[in-house]
Amino acid sequence: MATANTLAAILNGAKQIETTFLGIGERAGNAPIEEIITILTKKQIESTEFTLPDVYKTSINISKILDFQISENKPIIGENIFKHESGIHQDGTKKNINMYQYLVPSDLGLKNSQVVQFPISNISSKKILHNKFKSIVNTEEIDENISFYKLVNKFSPEVAPEDTVDLLQIIKRRSKDGNFK
Template sequence: MREQAGSTNIIIDDTTLRDGEQTAGVVFSKRDKIAIARMLDSIGVQELECGIPAMGREEREGIRALVDLGLNARLIAWNRALVPDIQASIDCGISAVDISLPVSDIMIRNKIRKSRSWVREQLKTALGFAKQHGLYVSVGGEDASRADHAFLVELMRITLQMGGDRFRFCDTLGILDPFGMYDRIRALREAVPELAIEVHTHNDFGMATANTIAGIRAGATFANTTVNGLGERAGNAALEEVVMGLRHACAMDTGIASHRFRELSLFVSRASRRPLPPWKAVVGESVFAHESGLHTDGVLKNPSNYEGFDPAEVGLSRSIVVGKHSGSSGLIDRYRAMGIAVSRSEATRLVERVRRVAQRTRRPLTNEQLLRLYDGRGAEIPANSFCVC
């Protein structure tokens, strides 16, 4: 697995190809999976959760194709804590597995209809089989956020004693807030300091990224993510948000080359047939779009006034939108980009026309509209002559 110069010990385990594809209605072709895996690998993502071998022959063929790529990233397959599932992973050429089993009393009782004793013994059986075959093993605690703390500690100690490599704390229903996540991970870290912890979060209340970062701050060293936050129901923690949040809010650099995030997000958006919203955090096209006069004036004077990081860091660029809320500075800059020099006094007069047109059309103005206004004809042009499509 690639070591990044100057990086922290945080490992991104991206599950776009597993949990991301579990988004209702999403199916990646083998070609899509290969392209996504290569892109993730090329930017330095350290681990890829690449599928569920027990699903069948076609899934196993797709996983085998990824194994054959010889990527730098470690490939890890998801399994129930069942020997046949693990064997299916081995048959794909996989050397790392996540073995998952419910750990909350709610799911133990109502989903698998077993007992805590059964979970303990099943973990020992599955983990023992995996380690006998020399596999790297992450033990996944499904619904860990609703599980009893003492029981989680017990399972983590079993994992450690039997040679397991890490424990995945799953906020399966996305019910935690960042404070709760921090407290839970910190308590587990203190109880079993020798075992690495991974955080796997869901976005049901819009807190997946925040919860992932809180888990890392509390001592977890693995973060489970998906591109664009794809995943079951409301999705998972978004790769691009976690990486940039850690970098700029926490001064923790994962070593991942973020300049291709926009390209990666657009590709996954097309492959998943899930449009990328313009306002999507970090990679949306509107993240660095400025219209408000005060904001535009500030960002033109110094980008750090209203931009938390350079748009080039994620493959984007700044855009100045001319519309109802524009001021003279933004208008001057927009005309300058069109090759037209406009004085401050001219811009002040034009701003009033711009606002009237934007109010009528309920749209920002295009370059063509701005040229017509500059030529002095715009004030007489009725609103319905402007394109509002």
């Protein structure tokens, strides 16, 4: 509500607003400055002496100085703001950085290669999964390993493709030896 109320105040003529960096401030209820500056800048509502790169760098520096952990899913400054797990999003973002992102790394003074993430998961595209498994198993084992990875990853999202390859080999070996029931 603080962000919405602050924007409403600006749109209705407020000349001063109260915001916080990382929620640190005198009391609860103040708007996050990174959200306000982003909206004002991207929607071209109001000019401000703050720039998005300045606000981003300041937020990161404050978190380091105070040893304050920023939530990875925090809008604007969180680590995951440029993370794409879905195969469609990964493909689209590779083709056009603006496709699924309101904010792009350059808005924050960052390079795409520094922050855009395409993690492998059970919702990654067939092409991405195929390329990943091509580097760790024989060609004839790729499809079987992808299917097994997707199954395991649904229940254990942190599991790496390499781990499921090893696990599948153990299961196959034990079932062949009769030690798997």
